Each structure stands twice: as structure tokens, then as C-alpha cells.
Amino acid sequence: MLWLLACGSLAFATQRALLVGVSELVNQPQALWLQAPRNDVMLMRDALLRQGFGAADITVLADGVSGAALPESQAIHEALARLLAQSRSGDFVLLYFSGHGTRLRDIAKRYQEADGLSENFLARDVRGTLGSDTVLTGDLRDADFDVWIQSFLAKNVFIASVFDTCSANSMTRGTADAPATAEGPPDDEVRWRGLRPAQLAAGAPPARAPALPAPAEAVPRARYVAFFASESHQITPELRLPRKARDARPQGLLTWAVVEALARRPATWRDLFDGVLALYPPVIDELAQRFPTRELPSPVAEGNLDAPLFANSNAPASTRPVWRAQRSGDSLAVKAGLLDGLAAQQDVRVLATLDDGKVRSAPATVAQVRLGNSGFAVPAPLRDVPGSAFWSVTPIAEPAATALRVRADRPLPAGLSLDYPAAIRIADDPATADVRWTDLGPAGHRLEPLAPLFGASVSTVTVPDTAALRRRLQALAQLKWLAQLQAYGSGGQLDGFDAVLETWAGDRLVRSQPLGQAQAAGALPSPAPGERVRLNVRNTSGRSIDLVVAGIDARGALQSVYPDEPGETNRFKRGTPEQPSARRFDLPWLDAAGDARLLVMAVPATPYSAPRLFGVASAQADMSEVRVRGGQPPAEAGERQVFAALLRRSATAPDGGARP
Structure with missing residues (x-):
């Protein structure tokens, strides 16, 4: 009977999607409008239908699309509310957004970003406030999205999000004019998705603010994945895709890449994201030549990437990492190395995914390995694989x-x-x-x-x-x-990255010590009664970094500090000396007496790569099935800087021995 009930619940599980595309900002100058979001939502809708979604279970809000409701702020929130009400335990929901994004300083948020700025999606009816870059109406804020996502997770719904949008043109808060939204000849125009709040025209606020669901109890994000078209300080393009094709039309780059990668029948979200990343280089190389002064977008993914695609499961499809590789002749360059747990002469399995989604594989042995990458010959059984294949490598066993x-x-x-x-x-x-x-x-x-x-x-x-x-x-x-x-990382320094251990008594900073000095001293500080230890990290390097902070507490349990849950990316935001990205972490498990360890690892982030986790992930009992894998290395990783510090504090047990 229980088996029949379980099978019946699975039979009624549903895949649903909300697709939002905002091409026209009706309260703003037409120079700020976009062309591709209306195309994006239809391209994504067709792709989901091919993936088995029912037409009645796909809601489209887009201007310029026949039969679709307009993507105004109130309508988007109402569509999210209907979707939440329809969803049942075991369902899958995709939230897709295509359009402009911006960033602003939002002091009302219950938590603050490392750079102090909030990311927002601009609905069709967005308005600014004259003379201010901190007040918008008709926008959907990252904190609002967080409330919706938590509400779906609380109902045991697997929630996936794709944002083919971006934030602002730069991190600066100056009033200088932003670069043109559209550039290039009319027949091959490139438009950039990203506006400064100061560019938006003011207007009267809406009659009523959109209603959000009641905050749900925080749920571990084991059923959550998100793809972002760029890092928060970057802007992403829309242009005619596929390039040089007769039927090319304006599309968002991320949307086009996701749909193309889906054609190869990926099994997991990581497979899909790796397929997206593999499609970026030719387009980015072309844009880099046309726009040499721009920082072009690097997509970011977070969440349970090893979960099966479009399914409601928190169990990983694989418990071993899969790393991207690139073929050059008869050689493979693997985007993983010593920092990821690869070793010389280690046995691996090489996977080649063909255009039709079929996968061919063969064993191989790592010949050369450096900190962030490795290489070996293409296995003989795979040398006839066509050049359009996607290559990846997975270890056969732990080193x-x-x-x-x-x-x-x-x-x-x-x-x-x-x-x-x-x-x-x-x-x-x-x-x-x-x-x-x-x-x-x-x-x-x-x-x-x-x-x-x-x-x-x-x-x-x-x-x-x-x-x-x-x-x-x-x-x-x-x-x-x-x-x-x-x-x-022994002796390594990372220019522009600082980590400081602080001891606090209430709201008063008692003392602080750079992590390097604490490591040279050989021990973590021991707080006095009423004191607590905190870690303060700052990034002023001018680029994003991949950061992991973890520890082992006095009970021998692994403590994940950053990222602090499986649904969070560990790509720490870009900062500059003028506008640093900084974050202070509480370490309550260090306040107790006893043995403890604290590890801080950081490397410069590499564009067009998944954030690296260095093989450190949460091992708490209720998270044991969540395996968010560390991924791609910095380019020229053998020459890159690596910041690493491992500190310990020992204490004597009552029997005179030390606790392991």
C-alpha cells in the first residue's frame, strides 16, 4: 500500500515554468528598450516543450508575444503567487527572466551583499526617483526572489532559476553617462542588458506594492539551482544568434546557449552548465574584438548542480566531480588539478558528448598535473570523435x-x-x-x-x-x-585579498590579527569568557575570487562557513581599493573551548568556469546527499597566486590527552 501511494504521488508530480521577458520599459526612453527578450521566452518555451513540459504548465509574461500577459511588476508577482498555489510536494518549477537588470544600495535588506549592493530585475513598468539612485518602483529585488524561492522550497518543490539579465555597467556609483545600450550596425546590432538607476526616468509610485508570501521557515537549498548570465558587476549582450546564420535573430546569449546545450540531452544541471560554458568562447572572442574596453560576461551557476535535470531530487546523479576538458589535436587539457584533488598518474574516465547527446567514454591516466590544470593524451578509442564534441573528465577513484x-x-x-x-x-x-x-x-x-x-x-x-x-x-x-x-598554498599571497581574525566583546572590537600572522604564530586565538571570534575578509583585487572558508569544530564536525549552505555560490564578488567587497563571518563554533581548525582558501576566479570549492563541502547529516562540486581552474593556474591558511587550536581533554 505504501509503495502504491508513493508511485501515485510521483505520477502526479508536475513540471511547471514561468517565463518572463521584458523588452519594453514603457516609462523609459526607447533608447533603453531591448529587442530579444520576446524572442528569448519563445525560444525557451519551445525548448521546454521538447523536454516534456506541458503547454498548459508554461506561463509566459512578455511584451510583443501574442496571447501573453504584460510583464509588469504586479503581474509578475501575481503569476508567482498562482504558481506557488498550484505547486505540490514533488513538483519541479523553472523561473526564467530575460531583460534589464541594475544594482543599487538597499539598506532595507535583512542581509547585505559583500559589495553592499542589491541586484534587481526591471519589470516593464519600472520607474526611478528623480535625484536618487536608491529608490525604484516596478523592480523585482533579489531579496524578493529569495522569499519566493524559500516559499517553493518549503513545499518540497525543486526550484530552478535562469536569469538572462545583468546588474549594472560598473561598480562605480558616479553619475557619468553609461555606455550606449545599443552598438553596431543595424543589421548586426549588439544591445547590453544593464542600466544604472540614475538612467531611469522618475514617476509616480504604483497604487499598491506587490504582495509577497509570508516568510517561510528557512529550508536547506538541496532542491535549488540557478544560472546567471554574468557576475553581478558585468553586463550581458543580446545579439543575432546563431552567428552568421541566415535565420539568426536577436537572442540573449545565455538563453541561446542554454537551449543549444539542451539539445545534447544533458543528464544533470552541471552537464547543462558545462555545455553552456563550452558555447561561449567563440561569441565572446568576437565581442572582445569589437568592444575591447568592455568586461564581457562570465556566467555563474549555484545550487545542487549534480541533481538530475528537470526533476525533483536532491540526490546527486554522481558522487564524483566532473571537470571540463578541451581537446587540441591528440591532447586533452583538463580544467582541474592539485587544488581539486587530481594527482599525477591518477586513473580517470574521459567522456565525449556528441551533438546528438550520445556519450562515448574511455579510461586514461593523468600525465601532467599542476595546481589548477592537468593534461594527457586523448585515449585511442576516442581519437575519431568529431571536433564538435564536448569533453569532460571524472576520476575513477579518490587519489x-x-x-x-x-x-x-x-x-x-x-x-x-x-x-x-x-x-x-x-x-x-x-x-x-x-x-x-x-x-x-x-x-x-x-x-x-x-x-x-x-x-x-x-x-x-x-x-x-x-x-x-x-x-x-x-x-x-x-x-x-x-x-x-x-x-x-604555503607561502602564497593573493594581491588585493585580506583575511583578518577579530575578537569581539559585545559590539566592541577587542583585537584583530591578519590571518597570515595568526598562522605564523601557530594557533587560533582563544577567546575569553564573553568574547567571540569573527573572520573579516576583503577583496580589493579588481576581480572576483573563488573563496572557501571551512573548519572542524571541537566535536570533529566539518563546519562550512563560506559558502554556508549548498545553494550558495562561493564566487566572492569583485572589489576595488575604492569600492571593496567585504564580509564579516561569525564563527560561533570557535568560541567554545577545545580543538578546532580553520581553513581559508582563495584564488582569482576564471571567466567561463564554475566556481571551485577545493573539495570542501558541507558534511552535515541532513546535507550528506548534496554534492556541489568544485570546478574550473584559473587560466595558467601553475603561475597563479593561491591564498591558503590552515590554523588550529588545541586543548587538553580531561584524561590528559588531546581531542582529535
């Missing part, structure tokens, strides 16, 4: 060098859960073991660290049961990988 080697007289306990590349295995040679495990029967389990990498602060401990044994082994395996990561 032996990073695995925690356990000396034991019995098999490892069942139920171990680790993110690649951390791993645990029985030591083949007792002399190479990192830790000795002894089953004491009713007295519990004894763990005796043997490897020098753990230092004097990790010594023999006895745990009471198998569950505690699993937690300790997982913490030691993660610690071994964190120590390896820190070694890769």
Missing part, C-alpha cells in the same frame, strides 16, 4: 595520496560519507598508516594517530560507539585533505 590510511584488523565501518577527494581506506602497509583503529568491544573504539601531519594536538582517544567512530574517522580524513590544500 591514494589524500586518503586517510587506517591500520585495522577488520573492515571499515559502514556508512562513511565524504566529499571527493577525501577518502578512507585500510592501509596496505602498516608502516604507511595514518591512524590505528582498535575495536575494544564493549569498551568502545580506540583511535591512535600515527602520521606526523596531525601534530601533537591530535593524540589517542577512545570513542564509545560506531557512530562516534565514523565521525572521528571522517574528521581525520577531511583534516588530512585540508592540510594538503594548505601545503599547496
Whole structure:
């Protein structure tokens, strides 16, 4: 009976979509209007129909589209409310937006961005406020989207969002005129999606503000994915696509790339995003020649990218990372390296996705590896694959060098859960073991660290049961990988990136210490009673960075600080000396006495790549199935700067030993 009920609930699960395209800003000069959003929504609608969506389950709000409602602010919120009311547990919902975006400083937000600015989507009826760049009406704010997304998640709906829009023309808050919205000859015009609030004409506010759903209880974003056409400080183009095709028409670059990538039948959101990224370089190269002074857009993805496409599942389709690769002759350049958990002579599987979506694969062995990339020959069975194929690589197993080697007289306990590349295995040679495990029967389990990498602060401990044994082994395996990561960045500095440990008493800053100095001193600070430790990071480098902050608390549990949940990207926003991006992180698990570790890793972000997570992800019990994979390396990664700091604080246990 339970099985029949489960099958029945799956049978009634529905795929729904809301597609919004804003070409005309009716209260604004026509010079600010766009051409492609009306085309974008129809292209996306046709693609969703081919993916199995029902026509009645796709709502379109767009100007210039027959039968579609106008995409005004109130209408968009009402459509979201109807969609939320229709949605049931197990459903899938896609929210798609095409049009202009902007950024402004919004002091009303309950949380603040690293750069202090808020991203907004401009509805058809948007108006500004004369003399101010901080007040808009007819816009949909990022905080509003967050409320809607949380409401869908609270109903156990998988929510995916695609934003073919951008923010502002630059991070500066000056009043200089923005570059032209449209550039180029009429038959091959390029328009740019992104306006400054100061460009928008003022007008009377709407009669009533759009209603938002009541805030839902925060839900882990295990059923969430989002694609963005650019980083928050960039603008994205619309132009005739496909390039040089007779039937080309104005399209948003992200929309066109998503639809083209869908034709290859990707299995997961990561597959889809990698397909999108593979289509960008030729178009971007052309635009770079035409507009050499512009910073062109780099798409960003976040969320549970390894989940199956257009389905309601938080379980990953794969528990191992998949990295993009590029073929040149008989060689493959893989966009992953030591920082991602690849090692020389490691066995991998090479995947070639053909135009029709079929995948051919063959094993290979990594020949050369650097910090951020690696390479090897194309396997002989795949050398006849046509040049239009998309290439990727996945490891066959975790690298032996990073695995925690356990000396034991019995098999490892069942139920171990680790993110690649951390791993645990029985030591083949007792002399190479990192830790000795002894089953004491009713007295519990004894763990005796043997490897020098753990230092004097990790010594023999006895745990009471198998569950505690699993937690300790997982913490030691993660610690071994964190120590390896820190070694890769040993002595490295990242120009324009600063991390400072602060000790606070109430609202008063008691003392601060740069992370590099704290690492040289050899220990994390120990707060006095009533004090708390916080981490302050600043980016003034002029570019975005991929940042991970993680730790191991006194109980041996992994603590993800940034990103602090699986649905958040770890691409930290661009900042400059004049307009820094800064964020302060609370570290409550560091306030308690006991052993603890804190890792901070940062590298310059690479355009047209997925943010890298360095193999560090949340391992909390309720998140164990969420595997957000770290991805692409910086170009010329072997020469790039890497910031890495791993600090520890040890404490003596009551029995005189140190807690691992």
C-alpha cells in the first residue's frame, strides 16, 4: 500500500515554468528598450516543450508575444503567487527572466551583499526617483526572489532559476553617462542588458506594492539551482544568434546557449552548465574584438548542480566531480588539478558528448598535473570523435595520496560519507598508516594517530560507539585533505585579498590579527569568557575570487562557513581599493573551548568556469546527499597566486590527552 501511494504521488508530480521577458520599459526612453527578450521566452518555451513540459504548465509574461500577459511588476508577482498555489510536494518549477537588470544600495535588506549592493530585475513598468539612485518602483529585488524561492522550497518543490539579465555597467556609483545600450550596425546590432538607476526616468509610485508570501521557515537549498548570465558587476549582450546564420535573430546569449546545450540531452544541471560554458568562447572572442574596453560576461551557476535535470531530487546523479576538458589535436587539457584533488598518474574516465547527446567514454591516466590544470593524451578509442564534441573528465577513484590510511584488523565501518577527494581506506602497509583503529568491544573504539601531519594536538582517544567512530574517522580524513590544500598554498599571497581574525566583546572590537600572522604564530586565538571570534575578509583585487572558508569544530564536525549552505555560490564578488567587497563571518563554533581548525582558501576566479570549492563541502547529516562540486581552474593556474591558511587550536581533554 505504501509503495502504491508513493508511485501515485510521483505520477502526479508536475513540471511547471514561468517565463518572463521584458523588452519594453514603457516609462523609459526607447533608447533603453531591448529587442530579444520576446524572442528569448519563445525560444525557451519551445525548448521546454521538447523536454516534456506541458503547454498548459508554461506561463509566459512578455511584451510583443501574442496571447501573453504584460510583464509588469504586479503581474509578475501575481503569476508567482498562482504558481506557488498550484505547486505540490514533488513538483519541479523553472523561473526564467530575460531583460534589464541594475544594482543599487538597499539598506532595507535583512542581509547585505559583500559589495553592499542589491541586484534587481526591471519589470516593464519600472520607474526611478528623480535625484536618487536608491529608490525604484516596478523592480523585482533579489531579496524578493529569495522569499519566493524559500516559499517553493518549503513545499518540497525543486526550484530552478535562469536569469538572462545583468546588474549594472560598473561598480562605480558616479553619475557619468553609461555606455550606449545599443552598438553596431543595424543589421548586426549588439544591445547590453544593464542600466544604472540614475538612467531611469522618475514617476509616480504604483497604487499598491506587490504582495509577497509570508516568510517561510528557512529550508536547506538541496532542491535549488540557478544560472546567471554574468557576475553581478558585468553586463550581458543580446545579439543575432546563431552567428552568421541566415535565420539568426536577436537572442540573449545565455538563453541561446542554454537551449543549444539542451539539445545534447544533458543528464544533470552541471552537464547543462558545462555545455553552456563550452558555447561561449567563440561569441565572446568576437565581442572582445569589437568592444575591447568592455568586461564581457562570465556566467555563474549555484545550487545542487549534480541533481538530475528537470526533476525533483536532491540526490546527486554522481558522487564524483566532473571537470571540463578541451581537446587540441591528440591532447586533452583538463580544467582541474592539485587544488581539486587530481594527482599525477591518477586513473580517470574521459567522456565525449556528441551533438546528438550520445556519450562515448574511455579510461586514461593523468600525465601532467599542476595546481589548477592537468593534461594527457586523448585515449585511442576516442581519437575519431568529431571536433564538435564536448569533453569532460571524472576520476575513477579518490587519489591514494589524500586518503586517510587506517591500520585495522577488520573492515571499515559502514556508512562513511565524504566529499571527493577525501577518502578512507585500510592501509596496505602498516608502516604507511595514518591512524590505528582498535575495536575494544564493549569498551568502545580506540583511535591512535600515527602520521606526523596531525601534530601533537591530535593524540589517542577512545570513542564509545560506531557512530562516534565514523565521525572521528571522517574528521581525520577531511583534516588530512585540508592540510594538503594548505601545503599547496604555503607561502602564497593573493594581491588585493585580506583575511583578518577579530575578537569581539559585545559590539566592541577587542583585537584583530591578519590571518597570515595568526598562522605564523601557530594557533587560533582563544577567546575569553564573553568574547567571540569573527573572520573579516576583503577583496580589493579588481576581480572576483573563488573563496572557501571551512573548519572542524571541537566535536570533529566539518563546519562550512563560506559558502554556508549548498545553494550558495562561493564566487566572492569583485572589489576595488575604492569600492571593496567585504564580509564579516561569525564563527560561533570557535568560541567554545577545545580543538578546532580553520581553513581559508582563495584564488582569482576564471571567466567561463564554475566556481571551485577545493573539495570542501558541507558534511552535515541532513546535507550528506548534496554534492556541489568544485570546478574550473584559473587560466595558467601553475603561475597563479593561491591564498591558503590552515590554523588550529588545541586543548587538553580531561584524561590528559588531546581531542582529535
